[in-house]
Amino acid sequence: MGQVIASATTSLDGFIARPDHGIDELFGWFDAGDVVVENHGDLPPFRLTEESAAYWLAWRESLGALVVGRELFDLTDGWGGKHPLGVPYVLLTHRPVRDSAALGSPDLVVMHEGVLEAVAAAQEIAGDKVVGVAAGTIASQVHAAGLLDAVNVDLVPVFLGEGRPYFTAQAGGPVPLGDPTSVVPSRGVTHLSFPVPR
Template sequence: MSKVISAHAVSVDGYITGREPGAGRGLGDGTMLFDWYFDGDTRSQVFDGFKLSGPSARLFDALAGRVGALVAGRNTYEDSDHFGGGGPHPTARPFILSHRPAPEMTERQTLVTTGIEDAVAAAREAAGGRDVFLMGGGVVTAALKAGLVDEVVLHQVPVLLGGGRPFFQALPEHVRLRLIEAVPAPGVTHLHYAIER
């Protein structure tokens, strides 16, 4: 069965954006969270234009190659300028979770307004046995609360942003993680965890 996975670039102090993210401003002053996508010498086999370090490319491409569909939150969708009418992954269909209409949607994107369970179920069906990836702190928090997340990957960048959107929001209880793999790489440390049930 496919897995539900969250994989995010995050600062050491837990932010997935810098200050003042939004439409036309992207991640605000947090764009350095993605420098490791482009400052290496190994081309990604999944994403055109990405040149990562060898260790980052191995882990990143292995994860990205598993993705069949993704669920993104409305803030992520807006901050990313609607993914240019497509999606953030070259082959995975995006499902946008929102409680309000999204008039900018294209036929390549699917809006889900009935909650995280329905969004993940629709993404699983579209994924065809491959994994479902989650994007955005609100989506990840809702999926954790619903017990839907199998793995969490933190691409931890050695910077303290001091503000922005935090990755994790309030949870009703502790979530225990088991480290699967830790991969140090130039400009980032990849921490891959399984959710303990």
């Protein structure tokens, strides 16, 4: 069984998006270099630095499945049924899903039971590969359930001042993490990985 890892691009003050879900200030590093990295689905390719490309491709290759929440799913309309990372994804929601372009996709699994069941379903899909969990409410619930193995942060040198936090109060705290297992500086971003002590 693979690890369960939260991963997100984050401002220096810990936000993954503005209050209105805007992310423009955070995602410049996806167009900061000359290495073209194709995406799945309808997203245009990234143009990454060599350092970010190596980090991103290794992360993408490690993934076997994702767990996402309803808010992100609705914002993206479920990516039309094909997540840009190219892996199956488990949607944890307590409301029925209707009128989404993603419905009927073989990559989408809808779970209503709870975070334990959603992570278990994703682990079944992923096998020995990593289960990635979306930052925010989902990552917080996964951590509170004692299921989170590591936290990845793509740290962008910007203060947002307010917005949507990487972890919510549901995660509990304070929570000291272990020493970083990976630090990759790049143009406009530093990629960090931290183990979560058990």
